[in-house]
Amino acid sequence: MKRIFIPLLLFLILGACTRTEAPEVAPTVQARQATLATVADRLIARYNSAVTSCAGGTPAFNCSGVLIRRVNYDPNSDFWGYSADEARVGSATFSYIRNGLNSSSDDITSGYVLMDPDSAKAAGKLVLKARCIFPFMADAQSNSRAMHGCGFANRPDPTPLPDDLSNCATLAVPAVTPPAWIKNFNEHGSSRINQCSLSTMVAAQFATSLTVRxxxxxxxxxxxxxxxxEPWETQAPANLPIEAIFYNASKEGSLVNAQALKHAYRTKTDIELPIIRLDFGTGAKRFVLREVDQEDGWTVAKRLNERYANTTGECPGAKAAVYCSGVLARAISYSTSYKAWNPNPGSAQPEGVSFSFLRADVKTLAMFRDKPAGIIFRELEYAHNAGLTPVQALCIFIDDGATDRRLDKGCGAHAKHPTGSASCASQGITTFDQFRQHYLSIANLSTRREHECSLAIEPVPFMLSIESRRQLVTGSESVYHRFNELMIEAWPMDIPSRLPLDTFYYVAGESSGDGLRQAKEIQKDFWRSTDGLIKPVIRLNLAASAGDWFTYQRDEQAY
Incomplete structure (x- = not known):
């Protein structure tokens, strides 16, 4: 089924034809950003609209403000349903937010945004029926209120139930104007539990609920x-008028929960809901939709597995395979003394940064020095398309190249072999036979890697590195032969939000058992060091069966 990006007021009607040609190209980052900006602009306009009524004299929520529902991800239940208490009472709780009406936001973490009724109708979605409104959270389901939570506590329901279930108008002295509601509220101890409910059918009463706050x-x-x-049918979630998932920017890690909600909805409906950043610290512009927030950990893991399985020999534009395939991973320990995503300022090779290139046809048995955690970059081509700071791949060695004592940013001659260890290209080594002869010319395994020559980041020499590792290295020779080494030119320090970072990983089953803790600490440090950016923690299992090398678990995240 083709995925639909929901935030448009009108959905595209999909044709029933079956395609046999090449699959569609995914939307560009720029196109997605334009779509997200449209959603944000619409929500901001609704949020800032201060009308007291809508067309036809209907209450303000029909055309202004934003209705939200607070929900948390639970793998054992559908977030678009309702709680047992809500099912018992027969009403589900939402909140209406609008400029000038809001709380401190401490009671808001994550959830979803409801379409306004007109948008829901236009999109062919269910139009949910509002029963009543309380100016302050009344905990309606837990206080034994009659009339589906809109009535008085411990009272029987009238028979038949009225169309309008609100009860402020039914008092001996109706409390439907701001002065009357305030007087009644004060007489009952200014207790939110004792407040009467106002109508969601009468515009003036709904306006009163906003004014008295x-x-x-x-x-x-x-x-x-x-x-x-009023409750809705939960078995057809695609029909629900959900416009977006939201998270509170001030709540550390709430984005992870929002991404899990998005994943759950996509899994059931194949609809791609946008994720909105709800920021109460930005004046009237409360809603921000960021491309970097949209991708959940499951999607990242799927993409990593696809990249790992992709054994192409060349990328578009006659570029080396590393530009569009494989996984660039850097083993790094968490520390409070440095940032895991920065080049190591104390490195003996300050101009180059060591990574490993992981791919299904690359014999990788372990990560550098058995470090249990690290970072993963996007494929090299991605940064150029996403407006991030590109990183430059310099060269690759078929095992640990002892780059800390080499010239040319780790790609040149080693101090112990100033001539024989220069780059392969400079020595005229371009074929497998030539490389094998040079590589095996040093019998001592501990010094062979110091004599090894580096291969260029070009299609033919890069694939020569993969073929040579496959044929010449078992991985059991020493700890330095269990991985390859790809050098990347050192990038500027302290630019975490500008880097093509994909994820933080930990090694499954590593002996220290500390990998997950370190990866989670790096994840938290990244959130604190950026404008609330989240990158998932991914489990790396080099011995896994095909398609399961990278996995995401919601309960393995720091938040």
Whole structure:
């Protein structure tokens, strides 16, 4: 099934034809960003709209403000459903947010945004029915309120139920204007549990629910409002009027939960919901949609497995295979003394940074020095297309190249072999037979890697490195032969948000058992060092069966 990006007010109607030609090219980063910007602009406009009623005199929520529902990811239940208490009472809780009405946001972590009724109709989605609104969170489901949570506590339901379930208008002295509601609220101890409910059918009453919040700044700071909605059919989630997933920018790690919600919905519906960053610290521009937030850990793991399995010999534009295939991984330990994504300032080779190139046809038995954690970069071509700082691959060795004592950023001659260890190209070594003769000319395994020559990041020599490793290295010779070494030119320090970082990894089953902890610490450090960016922690298992080399687990994240 073709995935649909939901944020448009009107969905594209998909044709039923079956394609037999090459698969569609994925949308470019720029195209996705344009779509996300449209969603953000629409939500910002609704958020800043301060109308008291909509067309036809309907309440303001029909055309202004934003309705949100707080939900957390649970692998054992569908977030688009409702709780047992909500099912028992027959109403589900949402909140209505609009400029000037909000709480401190401490009660908001993540959840989803509801389409306004007109947008839902236009998109062919269900139009959910609002039952009533409380100016402050009333905990309606847990307080034994009648009339599906809109009535008084411990009262029987009237028979039949009225169309309008709100009860402020039914009081002996109706409390439907701001002064009357405030008077009634004060008479009942200014307790949010004792407040009466206002109508979601009468525009003036709905407006009252918004106006009275300003009279209670302490409550307003602590609590949002509560809008009760009639339950919906949960077995057809694709029909629900969900516009986006949101997360609170001030809540550390809430993005991880939002990404899990997106993944769960996509798995059931094949619909790609956008993720919105809800930022209460940016004035009127509360909604920001960032391309970097949209990808969840499951998607990253899938892409890594696809890259690992891709054994192409050349990338488009006559570029080496590393530009579009394989996985660039750097083994690194977590420390409070440095940032894992920076080049090592104390390195003996400050101009070059060591990575390993992992691929299904590259015999990789372990990571550098058995370090249990590290970072993974996107394929080299990605940075150019995504507007990030590109990194430059310099050369590759078929095992550990002892690059700390080499010239030319780790790609040139080694101090112990100033002539024989220069780059392969400079010595005229271009074929497998030539490379084999040179490589095996040193019998001592411990010094062979110091004499080894580096291969260029070009299609033919790069594939020569893979073929030579396959035929000349078993991986059991020494700890230095269990991986290859690819040198990348050192990039500027302290630019984490500009790097083509893909993920943080830990090695499955490593002996110290400390890899996951270190990867999670790096993940947290990255969040703190950027504008709330999240990269997933991925489990790396080099001995796994095909397609399972990289896996993502929600419960292995730092948040």
């Amino acid at each position: 300003a009279s209670y700044p302490d409550l307003t700071n602590l609590y949002g409002n509560e809008v009760l909605f």
